[in-house]
Amino acid sequence: MTTTTNTPTKDTVWVEQEALIDRIPRWLAMTLLFVIVVGIWDLVTRMGWVSVIILPTPAETLNDLFFVGNNLISGKYMLDALWTTTLTVIYGFAIATGIGFSLGVLVGETKFGERGVMPYLVAIDAMPKIAFAPLFIAWLGFDIGSKVALAAFIATFPIVVATAAGLYAATENERMLFKAMGATRMQTLLRLKLPTGLPYIFTGLKIAAVGVMAGAITGEFLGGGKGFGALIRQAASQLNTPRVFSLILYLSLLGLALYFIVAWAQRRFVFWQKVDQKGGVA
C-alpha cells in the first residue's frame, strides 16, 4: 500500500511515507466500515440470498428502531421493560461490587483468604455460571430477584480476582517504606495497597459491567418476567426479527452506559493513571 511520489526531491532528504491505510482518521474509518457492512447486508437481503425472516433488510430494521425508540420515548410498555432490566443490572452490579470487593480484600490481604477461600472461588468460577439460573429461579421466583442474583453471581468473580490482584500490586519498596514509617496494617491497606490497586479494580469492574448485562438478560430469557430479555424472547418466538435486532441495539446502549460510567469513574478516581482512548489500562 505504500505510495511512492515521483516528485523530484533531493536524495539527501528522507521522507517517510506512511501507508494510506495508516493515515485514515478515526471518523472516516468508522463510517467506511459501517457503510461496507450495511451495504453487504442490504445486498444480501435485496438479492434474496437470505430469507427476510432470518435476516431483515436494513430498512426494515431502521423502521423498527424508530418504532421501538418512539415507544421508549413516549413511555409505553417497552420503557417499563427497559427500566426493569436497568434496575436488575444496577442491583446486580451493586451486589457484585460489594461482595466481589469484600472477598477480593479477604483473598488479597489475608493468608486465610488466599489459602482457604481462593481455591473455592476458583472452583466455582470454573463452573458454567449460567447453569445456576434454574436454581436461582427456584429459590427466588420469577420476579426480578432471581435475575439480580444471576447477574450478580456472574459479575462477582472478575471483581474478586481484580481486587486481589490489585492488592498485590504495590512494590516491595513501597511496602518497605510503609513498614519503615511504622504504618499499621490498616493504614498500609487503605493508603497504599488499595489506591495502588485501583486501576486493577476498575478493570475488573469493566469486565463485571459486561457480565452483569449478560446475566440479567439470560435470567430474563430463562425466567420470564417483565424485562427487555422477555421482550426479545417474545419477538423471536413471533419471528419478528427486526424487533429482535432493534431491541438488542437499545439493550447495548444500556451496556455501554454502564461501561462508560465505570470508565468515567476510573478517570475521576485514578486521575494519575494514563488511560488510552479505548479506556483500557495504558
Added chain:
Amino acid sequence: MKEQQPQNNGPGFQQTLPVYDIERLSKTYSRNNLVALTDVNLRIHQREFVSIIGSSGCGKSTLLKIMAGLLPPTTGSVMLEGRPVLGPRPDIGMMFQQATLLPWKTTIENIVLPIEIREGRTAAKAAYTRAKELLELVGLKDFANVYPGELSGGMAQRASICRMLVADPAMLLLDEPFSALDELTRDFMNMELQRICLERGATAFLVTHSLDEAVILSDRILVMKPRPGRIVEDVKIDLPRPRNLEMINTPEFGQIVSHIRGLLGQEAFQ
C-alpha cells in the same frame, strides 16, 4: 587509611557519641539455613557518613533492614541513640533505590507522608512549612503541588530525600538511593547528598555497590564479603571535605579505590 578500629572518632567533631551501636550481630534465615550475616560489630558516630560495599548477596541489604528495624536479627544487639531497635522507629529516615512516591499525592503531600502516618492529617498539614523549607533545600521549591508523574527521576529522588528528612531523623539509612538514575544525574545527586548532609550535620549509612560513590561520599567504608556475610575491613577515607567530582582523578582516590577493589576480590566487580 586502613584501620581495623571503627571505635575511633569519626570525622573529627568535638562530640562523637555513637548513634548506632551494633554488637555481635548475626542473621540466619531459618527457611534455608542461610547465614546472611555473622559477627557484625559496627559503631556509627554523630555526623559520620559510613558506607557499606560488597557484591550482590553479601548481606548488606539484610544489615540495613535489621538496622532499620524491618527485620529481627538472630543474635546480637542493635542500639540507636542508647535504645534498642525493636521495630521501625521515627528517628530513622530511609531512602530506597526507587523514589517510591505515591502517584496520587502531590510532591508536598508525599513529603509529609511519614508524619501523616504517625500523627495524622492535621500534623501533616502543620508540617507543610517545614516541607517547603526542605523542598527549597533540594531545589524543588516550585514543584510542591505537582504530582510525581511530572517529576524526572532525579527530581523524584530529591523529593524522597525531603520525605526522609521531614521528621528530622537522627539517622539516615540509604539503600542504593541513586542506583536507578543515569550516571550523570547520579554524580550530581551524590554531590547534592553530600551538601545536604554537611549542612544538616546528618549521620548517614549508605549501602552501595559503586566504589566511586562510596569513596566520594564516605568518612568510612565497610567492606563486606559474602558467605557468610561479614565485614572484612573498615577503611577510613581521609580526603578533605567538601569533596568534588574532580577528586575521582587524584592518585589518592585511585589508591583507595584499588585497595578496596583488592579486598573485594576480582570476582566481585566483573
